[in-house]
Amino acid sequence: MADPTEPVLEARDLAVTFPARRRQPAARAVDGVNLALGRGEVLALIGESGCGKSTLARAMVGLIEPNRGEVRYAGKPLRRTRSGLREFRRHVQLVLQDPYGALNPRQNIHDAVAEGLRLHGQRAGLTRRVGEALEQVGMRPPEHFFDRYPHQLSGGQQQRVVIAGALTLGPEVLVADEPVSSLDASVRGEILKLFLSLRDELGLAALVVSHDLGLAWNIADRVAVMYLGRIVEVGTVEEVLLRPQHPYTRALLDAVPSTSDLDAKTVLRGEPPDPTAIPAGCRFHPRCPLRATLPEDRAQLCLNDVPVLAPALDERQVACVHADAAPPAAVPHDRAEVTT
Numbered sequence: 001m002a003d004p005t006e007p008v009l010e011a012r013d014l015a016v017t018f019p020a021r022r023r024q025p026a027a028r029a030v031d032g033v034n035l036a037l038g039r040g041e042v043l044a045l046i047g048e049s050g051c052g053k054s055t056l057a058r059a060m061v062g063l064i065e066p067n068r069g070e071v072r073y074a075g076k077p078l079r080r081t082r083s084g085l086r087e088f089r090r091h092v093q094l095v096l097q098d099p100y101g102a103l104n105p106r107q108n109i110h111d112a113v114a115e116g117l118r119l120h121g122q123r124a125g126l127t128r129r130v131g132e133a134l135e136q137v138g139m140r141p142p143e144h145f146f147d148r149y150p151h152q153l154s155g156g157q158q159q160r161v162v163i164a165g166a167l168t169l170g171p172e173v174l175v176a177d178e179p180v181s182s183l184d185a186s187v188r189g190e191i192l193k194l195f196l197s198l199r200d201e202l203g204l205a206a207l208v209v210s211h212d213l214g215l216a217w218n219i220a221d222r223v224a225v226m227y228l229g230r231i232v233e234v235g236t237v238e239e240v241l242l243r244p245q246h247p248y249t250r251a252l253l254d255a256v257p258s259t260s261d262l263d264a265k266t267v268l269r270g271e272p273p274d275p276t277a278i279p280a281g282c283r284f285h286p287r288c289p290l291r292a293t294l295p296e297d298r299a300q301l302c303l304n305d306v307p308v309l310a311p312a313l314d315e316r317q318v319a320c321v322h323a324d325a326a327p328p329a330a331v332p333h334d335r336a337e338v339t340t
């Protein structure tokens with residue numbers, strides 16, 4: 001029997017480096033990530049623009065070959081052979097930010113949803129399975145949409161169609177890269193609720209990439225915080241968003257506008273993170289507000305020691321040698337204040 005605590009999708013010491021190009025040095029976009037997605041859980045991956053979220057998501061669905069480390073599905077390493085990738089894609093599906101870009105404008109909704117089944121040679125009961133997938137994403141009655149084209153649907157409906165297409169092969173995991181950021185604010189909540197209902201009704205696990213903390217708060221069971229190609233903190237949504245331990249997570253949370261906490265806002269100082277020039281020691285040290293408050297001998301550790309985050313499933317992990325020195329959050333963030 002499957003072990004419910006065993007991760008369904010996992011990154012182990014995963015690294016993706018984009019090679020140097022003319023005048024542009026190599027970029028270590030993902031630089032040693034350990035991350036485990038549990039069965040039927042929603043894990044939000046958050047972090048500033050350029051920290052490597054999309055690259056990690058693409059590597060975890062097998063679209064990018066890592067330079068180091070491995071992706072594991074159901075405890076087994078992903079084999080990058082044609083058949084290995086094909087089998088993996090039945091279980092792990094990617095949903096992108098822009099549904100209109102993901103859909104072929106000349107393909108009707110029936111055929112768009114059927115695409116994955118066709119590619120996998122599963123033609124038996126095709127139309128029935130397309131109908132079921134559309135129902136699962138709340139497009140009822142499904143026949144009503146079969147002959148329509150993407151431009152005839154709203155952005156929210158288009159994203160539902162993309163998700164329906166991802167569901168036809170009966171995956172266990174969806175990896176969604178900013179799935180609502182291109183949508184009108186009015187429909188974002190509906191699409192987010194859809195991920196929750198897919199988790200509850202189908203037991204689907206989801207890794208949802210976002211730079212929006214409100215989104216993480218509203219849908220995630222756990223949150224992973226990424227900085228310059230590494231996970232710096234991971235834990236339950238309450239642990240990470242209400243009681244952040246890593247100075248970077250704390251700074252991110254303080255940057256969220258909140259009427260009760262405007263004065264206490266920490267502004268992240270220093271250069272924006274650059275994956276072509278990763279600082280030695282703790283990669284966050286040049287911008288770390290906590291380090292600035294430490295005595296010199298303790299602050300020196302940030303230059304000498306590379307903090308590690310052990311692979312984790314159920315409990316919070318923090319990659320900071322001074323995590324225990326972080327003061328408690330001055331103003332607890334109220335769930336209602338973080339909106340999507």
Ligand SMILES: Nc1ncnc2c1ncn2[C@@H]1O[C@H](COP(=O)(O)OP(=O)(O)OP(=O)(O)O)[C@@H](O)[C@H]1O
Binds near residue numbers: 018053056
């Ligand atoms: N194909 C590529 N070639 C070279 N560098 C790349 C490539 N794709 C991404 N990068 C670089 O890798 C780093 C991480 O990019 P990535 O798109 O993964 O970040 P992100 O966290 O998804 O950002 P955003 O929130 O803006 O979507 C960035 O510095 C980016 O410039």
Ligand SMILES: [Mg+2]
Binds near residue numbers: 053054055177
């Ligand atoms: Mg991205």
